[in-house]
Amino acid sequence: MPATPQGWVSDFAGIMSNETKAQISDLCTSIEKATGAEIAVVTVPSLEGMVVEEYAVKLFKEWGIGKKGKDNGVLFLIAPNERKTRIEVGYGLEPVITDGRAGDIIRETVLPFFRAGDYDQGILQGSMRIAALISGKDFVPSVPIPSSEPQTDAAPWPVKVGMILFFALFITLGFLALGSSLRRKGQSFFRIWGAGFGGIPLVMSIVFALMMGFPVYILPAWALFMLVIGMRYGKKFARSGLFSGGSFSAGGRTYSSSGSSSGGFSGGSSFGGFSGGSSGGGGASGSW
Incomplete structure (x- = not known):
């Protein structure tokens, strides 16, 4: 598990372009300035034998995402090799990013791009939708979301x-x-x-x-x-x-009628570390 973040965006799996990382970093900076909330976008090459929920909780705690005492952090975790993703939400943001809303982001916005092989847009659009919930704004995708793959009839x-x-x-x-x-x-x-x-x-x-x-x-x-x-x-x-x-x-069997039976964050565009927030255990996971 990575000991320290690379910034708002930590692409340890190496699946994102520099342009996308810069866009998401700017987005996270603006959200932190406007609301105080901290968004961590992280890709990892392996979940190290853990389920995605366990890994997300441990990484959230290790890095202390969110302001201490406010617990207003969000972790957007992607493990491309295991094809798993998770949005982990701090206590302070659980009323805003409910489990249902986090699940909607993953199912409706993130996974269609991932299934199409477009990690950049899946992560970018997912981050934009998270930011929109935090800031109270409507989410409008900057690119069309791919249509979901047709589901085969599993039961003839x-x-x-x-x-x-x-x-x-x-x-x-x-x-x-x-x-x-x-x-x-x-x-x-x-x-x-x-x-x-x-x-x-x-x-x-x-x-x-x-x-x-x-x-x-x-x-x-x-x-x-x-x-x-x-x-x-x-x-x-x-x-x-x-x-x-x-x-x-x-x-x-015989039945009878008797009833018996047998780190602190510094403002500005540069990243100075997260601020000691805690995860509430809420959020949602997905796979593709």
């Missing part, structure tokens, strides 16, 4: 259908049991069991459908249908012994 249709059928099995058993128990007295166990056995997979299936672009309404409609079937034919189920008092077997 057979997998999606298989998952839907898997959830449907639990929903069917759970809501049949729930519907059957609602029409009969003394079936509180099956009411609770049915609501949980069918309800939890139902919620999971909705989340799955939203993530995978599958129609959301299919399994909720199926659950309602099974509930009605259970209520309508509950007595027949009871006579057949499917959902009756005593015990019920599913998945190799």
